[in-house]
Amino acid sequence: MTELPGIVITGASGRMGQMLIQTVVQSDKARLVGAVERAGHPWVGQDIGQAMGGAALGVVVTDEPLEAFAKAQAVIDFTAPAATLQFAKLAAQARAVHVIGTTGMSDEDIAKLEPCGRHAVIVRAGNMSLGVNLLTQLTKKVAAALDDDYDIEIIESHHNQKVDAPSGTALMLGEAAAEGRGVALADVSDRGRDGITGARQKGDIGFVAVRGGDIVGEHDVMFATAGERIILRHVASDRSVFARGALKAALWGQSQKPGEYDMLDVLGL
Ligand SMILES: NC(=O)C1=CN([C@@H]2O[C@H](COP(=O)(O)OP(=O)(O)OC[C@H]3O[C@@H](n4cnc5c(N)ncnc54)[C@H](O)[C@@H]3O)[C@@H](O)[C@H]2O)C=CC1
Numbered sequence: 001m002t003e004l005p006g007i008v009i010t011g012a013s014g015r016m017g018q019m020l021i022q023t024v025v026q027s028d029k030a031r032l033v034g035a036v037e038r039a040g041h042p043w044v045g046q047d048i049g050q051a052m053g054g055a056a057l058g059v060v061v062t063d064e065p066l067e068a069f070a071k072a073q074a075v076i077d078f079t080a081p082a083a084t085l086q087f088a089k090l091a092a093q094a095r096a097v098h099v100i101g102t103t104g105m106s107d108e109d110i111a112k113l114e115p116c117g118r119h120a121v122i123v124r125a126g127n128m129s130l131g132v133n134l135l136t137q138l139t140k141k142v143a144a145a146l147d148d149d150y151d152i153e154i155i156e157s158h159h160n161q162k163v164d165a166p167s168g169t170a171l172m173l174g175e176a177a178a179e180g181r182g183v184a185l186a187d188v189s190d191r192g193r194d195g196i197t198g199a200r201q202k203g204d205i206g207f208v209a210v211r212g213g214d215i216v217g218e219h220d221v222m223f224a225t226a227g228e229r230i231i232l233r234h235v236a237s238d239r240s241v242f243a244r245g246a247l248k249a250a251l252w253g254q255s256q257k258p259g260e261y262d263m264l265d266v267l268g269l
Pocket residue numbers: 010011012013014015016017036037038039041078079080082083100101102103104125126127128129168242
């Protein structure tokens with residue numbers, strides 16, 4: 001019998017890290033072979049199951065990513081941009097599929113993934129849920145059907161510990177709206193209203209970020225014109241939707257050629 005694909009989770013103690021550990025351990029399609037945390041983190045050296053407050057899982061948290069990646073078929077990485085760039089090089093070296101959920105990466109950061117994608121499969125998306133990826137397609141379609149008498153605003157809400165804005169999801173939705181309209185998002189994006197801003201520019205795509213409490217992730221795409229508004233909405237109430245998508249991507253990546261992919265490729269949307 002062939003062994004199930006081995007998965008390493010980076011940022012293992014994080015909100016997503018812990019959800020990913022649970023998701024992989026409960027799956028009958030993959031096995032957990034590693035858990036990585038940053039050097040100096042108190043969980044390093046502890047069994048990941050016990051560190052999470054449960055039974056031992058036989059996987060000790062390490063701060064040596066390459067050693068862990070070498071034993072794995074895939075790395076699922078929801079950490080921070082600098083860490084993700086380091087992991088991309090190491091996953092390519094280990095020829096492991098690298099699933100990147102990390103957001104807040106700059107265009108320069110994203111360009112640095114290109115050489116890694118020549119050696120290994122990379123799947124990257126600002127949101128790994130089926131619902132949001134479907135919403136990008138709906139957004140594109142609605143934006144293509146309406147002219148710029150409809151003002152597009154993207155409103156995102158997240159918990160009070162989120163460090164980046166706009167969210168990765170909001171940017172995906174903005175890209176989809178811009179694509180539907182046949183414009184480049186960089187040319188029409190309005191991200192920072194404060195003070196005497198002047199009236200809204202026709203054709204702009206606006207972004208609004210709300211931060212508070214324990215909101216998992218909510219996104220509205222509003223098309224507003226005189227007399228009516230259309231609002232497309234996604235609400236995530238549990239991080240398992242992201243973790244399930246990420247595991248699906250890790251398994252899908254096993255049969256792909258090296259290159260950079262996104263969740264639309266994984267989901268066939
Ligand atoms: N694409 C998607 O579907 C989703 C993406 N995210 C993104 O995932 C990222 C993480 O989110 P959370 O889990 O909420 O954050 P968090 O702050 O709870 O967890 C991040 C973890 O990464 C660890 N980390 C940082 N640098 C590291 C390094 N060099 N080596 C190993 N571990 C390192 C931290 O110690 C921490 O445990 C964010 O960018 C967030 O926006 C979150 C949810 C869904």
